[in-house]
Amino acid sequence: MTIDSNANSNSKPKNNYRDILQETVSKKYRRRLIVNRLVTIFTIVCVIAAVVPLGSILLEVVKNGASAISFEFLTQPQGSIGSGTGGIGPAIQGTIIVVGLASLIAAPIGVLAGIYLSEFAKKGIFADLVRFFNDVLTGLPSIVIGIVGYIVIVLSIGSFSVLAGSISLSIIMIPIVVRVTEETLKVVPYSLREAGHSLGISKAKITLFIVLPSAKNGIITGIVIAISRIAGETAPLIMTILGTSLFFTGITGPVDALPLRIWRLASQPYESAHAFGWGSALILILMILAMSVGLRLLAQKRTFKTVN
């Protein structure tokens, strides 16, 4: 194309943008190919960097822990120290009780607070303050929460207890659930709320029966992540449930938990204790896996009622 071909359109001859663009593209083409390749390789390297340590830890845990697992190991309290007899029954039971109770406390509070932030208090100083402190709470070291739990609950009850442990863990869990719930609800299209309003449905019912079900999967994922996080917490449990070699005695009594048990077994000098420690770690991982898969399956269950 020549400049002459544009001559009749305007007095000033136009630049031939098509040729300029073509030239630029072909000059940069080789470079672009290389950059493209490099970015692809870089992302793959990052994936490997993320997966290899995790995979090797998992492999190590399975390799060292699998041999320790037996029926006795899963159900019995531990035998005398260094004997390599007994098991981690109380720790499994304790983890289920403490984490379960913490989830029962934190999930409703977290979800409802998230609903408040997303649906009822979008703007305003109060909502912003809640959001700010919620984020601060997410980053709080768990040992600090353990110490607070010790001072506030353990000292006032007078004993290390399930209650103190559960409440401390729930404090770690709540901010995560709040944040995920709020973010998930924000993604639900406004048109659904509008449809609800146009039918004369009250705001509470719109939130509960139309918006919340649409966000269900995201919220459950958030709860799963939060439970996984607290199931592996050790520091706050040292300060609140202490750990014991006995089974559950009551909500105000001490109890054992897997992360605590792993820590104690690992600090003993005996080979048999270390094997038990690996076994406990494997059990903890398997329990978290089972909880995660179980809750997700529950979430994916058909929500459509059959016609009555």
Added chain:
Amino acid sequence: MAIEEPIEEKGQVVQESTERYKVRIENVNGWYGAKRAIKDVNLNVKEKTVTAFIGPSGCGKTTLLRCLNRMHEMTPGAHADGRVVVDGVDIYDKSIDPVIIRRRIGMVFQKPNPFPTMSIFDNVAAGLRLNGMNNKSIIREIVEESLRNAALWDEVKNELDKPGMSLSGGQQQRLCIARALAMQPEVLLMDEPTSSLDPFGSSKIEELVRILKDNVTIIIVTHNMQQAARVSDFTAFMYLGELIEYGSTNQIFMNPEKELTERYISGKFG
């Protein structure tokens, strides 16, 4: 109708004029913050007719529609003043709860918005159930009747428990109409209900509008002048937030009084 609230008992009953109008719009202004998007609109809508709001984009036709069931004020910073009298009751009266108003005035939106977690049946039943009706046999009857009235029954009667989202765009829009009809509205507001549909889906909706007007007063916003000409009995032409001309559709299209209307109708701007 069991689900209807006796709202006539609440609020001040506005004096009837000689001719009975279903909806009377009196000096309505619609605001977004300090911006006046609707300027002093006065308009009367007859019962069991179809009225079309036409006008170029941004002329306020959708905003005006949303003033008629108090949805406009749901937008942050927005409010409206003036009076909208439906069946003799001013819906902007202080004693009126907008939630109750919206139960009687149905709305269909630009994009089909069925509830994604609900089946076809539950979508239609949602308004009934969430307003407290729990008589299963009545709900079933209303759902069937509403789907029939929305011309969807024959297409979905064997798959009522499938997700509402599994339907095609046009079917979803008719599902939304059925959902609105289930609340037994006397007035149905439609905000460009065919703008996201293909021609086949659009013609189905238009056909439906012509049938529905036997029972319901319909106000439809459209940017499609042919559509307004095809479905409506009355047409209101709006421009820059003002009602420029209002009259029978025939008159507006064949013999507009205002020059602006004539220029818009003939496609000279917009």
